[in-house]
Amino acid sequence: MFRALIIFIFALCSSAANGFYNNYDGYKVIRAIPKNESQLLALQHLTNLVESKRRNVQFWQYSYTTYAHADIFASPDEAQQVLDFLDNNWIWHDTIVANYGDQLESAANERRASPGKLENPAEFDLGKYHQFDAIVAYLQLLADQNSKFISFHSLGKTFEGRQIPYLKFGFPAKNGKKKPILVVDAGIHAREWIAPATALHFIDAMRDPGAGTVRS
Numbered sequence: 001m002f003r004a005l006i007i008f009i010f011a012l013c014s015s016a017a018n019g020f021y022n023n024y025d026g027y028k029v030i031r032a033i034p035k036n037e038s039q040l041l042a043l044q045h046l047t048n049l050v051e052s053k054r055r056n057v058q059f060w061q062y063s064y065t066t067y068a069h070a071d072i073f074a075s076p077d078e079a080q081q082v083l084d085f086l087d088n089n090w091i092w093h094d095t096i097v098a099n100y101g102d103q104l105e106s107a108a109n110e111r112r113a114s115p116g117k118l119e120n121p122a123e124f125d126l127g128k129y130h131q132f133d134a135i136v137a138y139l140q141l142l143a144d145q146n147s148k149f150i151s152f153h154s155l156g157k158t159f160e161g162r163q164i165p166y167l168k169f170g171f172p173a174k175n176g177k178k179k180p181i182l183v184v185d186a187g188i189h190a191r192e193w194i195a196p197a198t199a200l201h202f203i204d205a206m207r208d209p210g211a212g213t214v215r216s
Contacts, residue, residue: 023101024100024101024104025076025099025101025102026075026076026079026099026101027073027074027075027076027079027097027099027100027101028073028074028076028079028095028097028098028099028100029060029071029072029073029074029095029096029097029100030071030072030074030079030082030083030086030093030094030095030096031069031070031071031072031093031094031095031096032063032069032070032072032086032091032092032093033063033067033068033069033070033091033092033093034063034066034067034068034070034091035066035067035091035092036066037066038089039066039089039090039091040063040065040066042085042089042091043063043070043089043091044063046082046085047059047062047070056074056075056077056078057072057073057074057075057078057082058072058073058074059071059072059073060072060073071096073100083095117137118134118137118138118141119141121138121141121142121145121204121207124138126197126200126201126204129193129196129197130196132162135196135200136163136165138200139152139165139167139203140152142167142203142207143167146207148171149169149170149171150167150168150169150207151167151168152165152166152167153165153166153167153168154166167203169203169206169207184199184202186198186199186200187199
């Protein structure tokens with residue numbers, strides 16, 4: 001028996017999560033490894049330069065010590081300048097993604113080839129990241145199949161006009177008494193990926209009849 005109402009809110013503001021992308025054709029991911037203090041300082045200088053000028057370069061992974069790699073995402077116009085900087089400072093580097101746009105297109109094609117309407121929650125692969133519409137369909141299906149203690153709602157709309165869905169777990173309180181509420185946000189930031197996936201795992205455990213320990 002649920003002693004509290006548990007609410008999972010999926011804002012999912014990310015355009016990538018919703019299937020909308022900028023054009024990243026020709027963008028590269030460059031891995032750099034500083035092998036001495038001088039190279040580490042040079043790489044940190046590049047980090048500061050990128051952050052101060054807000055150019056089309058992003059550090060996806062920072063290097064704080066020697067032999068710890070840094071991953072740099074760069075536009076076609078900026079990539080060669082990054083490579084030249086690394087060469088001039090004798091910093092080892094390798095282009096680990098030659099065209100990020102191709103990877104996005106491959107991922108989009110894979111999603112387009114995926115099965116259509118979801119009819120069984122077991123068919124939803126919790127080991128993958130999913131688009132907004134797929135997550136919403138999964139949440140609605142869970143509510144439909146577990147209507148005694150799961151209900152699907154909308155909190156409102158995002159700035160882009162998308163619904164902000166949420167699931168509410170819990171049985172009606174006895175004798176009209178109020179229950180405490182636990183609210184779980186999942187996907188409120190633009191680049192947030194792991195929070196929605198984590199919440200989906202939590203939801204799966206909550207609705208699983210064999211998950212009595214989790215529920216209690």
